[in-house]
Amino acid sequence: xxxxxxxxxxxxxxxxxxxxxxxxxxxxxxxxxxxxxxxxxxxxxxxxxxxxxxxxxxxxxxxxxxxxxxxxxxxxxxxxxxxxxxxxxxxxxxxxxxxxxxxxxxxxxxxxxxxxxxxxxxxxxxxxxxxxxxxxxxxxxxxxxxxxxxxxxxxxxxxxxxxxxxxxxxxxxx
Ligand SMILES: Cc1cc2nc3c(=O)[nH]c(=O)nc-3n(C[C@H](O)[C@H](O)[C@H](O)COP(=O)(O)O)c2cc1C
Numbered sequence: 001x002x003x004x005x006x007x008x009x010x011x012x013x014x015x016x017x018x019x020x021x022x023x024x025x026x027x028x029x030x031x032x033x034x035x036x037x038x039x040x041x042x043x044x045x046x047x048x049x050x051x052x053x054x055x056x057x058x059x060x061x062x063x064x065x066x067x068x069x070x071x072x073x074x075x076x077x078x079x080x081x082x083x084x085x086x087x088x089x090x091x092x093x094x095x096x097x098x099x100x101x102x103x104x105x106x107x108x109x110x111x112x113x114x115x116x117x118x119x120x121x122x123x124x125x126x127x128x129x130x131x132x133x134x135x136x137x138x139x140x141x142x143x144x145x146x147x148x149x150x151x152x153x154x155x156x157x158x159x160x161x162x163x164x165x166x167x168x169x170x171x172x173x174x
Contacts, residue, residue, distance in 0.1 A: 001146075002132060003079045010080065010131045014072040017124050024123030027087075027139035028094075045160055052158040071120035075155070078147035080121070082128060084138035097141060104144070114149030114156070117142055 002010060024030065034042060047057070055063045074080045081104075083097050101117060108115040121143040122128070128140055149156050 001079055001081045006131070007074070007078075007080055010128065011073045013127045013131060014121055014124050015069060017127060018069050018072045022124070024120075025125065026119070026122045027125045028122070028141045030119060030123075041163075048161075049155075049158050053154050068120075071118055072124075074118075074121065074143070074145040075116060076147075077114070077116070077145035079145070081144040081146055082122070082132070082134070082140050083142040083144070084134060084140050087137050087139050094141065101142060101144065108146060112148065113146055116145045118145060119143070 033039075050057050050064070050067075053063075053067065055067065057064050070076075083101060085093055085097055105115050105117065119142065122140050125140045128134060129136065134140065151157075
């Protein structure tokens with residue numbers, strides 16, 4: 001967990017890297033392609049979010065890029081948290097990390113904090129390792145930006161849609 005000048009220094013490193021066009025090399029690979037349904041949902045979520053932000057993605061590519069790059073500044077949150085997992089563990093242990101993160105997000109919300117899990121900043125793991133002295137045997141698998149949210153800004157007004165449970169649960173024998 002990092003805050004203050006150390007967080008600013010890390011954010012600058014990550015932001016400079018993304019602006020330089022350095023390729024993302026996450027310890028836990030991002031999907032190369034998405035299943036069609038996920039891809040469609042992600043695109044419609046993106047378009048709705050741009051609408052909330054007042055960005056026209058066809059005409060304002062600079063704003064689209066700036067919005068993406070904000071990931072690497074932790075959306076200006078006060079703290080950044082990194083979840084790391086020993087490299088000798090298998091993907092099963094991502095369940096444990098996910099359960100921890102889920103509980104953490106609920107606890108943060110209950111305290112009036114805003115927390116945003118983010119994969120993007122983990123795209124530059126070596127910079128994070130170097131800045132925070134994280135051992136090489138740990139995979140950096142998730143970032144969480146954390147702080148008191150500014151509820152007045154458009155980004156924090158956005159609410160993503162939820163799928164109806166009938167779309168993803170199949171019931172047998174009820
Ligand atoms: C594992 C994981 C990784 C994510 N990575 C990112 C990311 O890199 N950038 C981003 O803007 N949102 C990312 N998100 C989505 C935001 O965290 C999410 O939209 C935000 O917390 C609001 O939650 P909601 O969309 O479920 O309402 C990620 C979510 C999860 C669960």
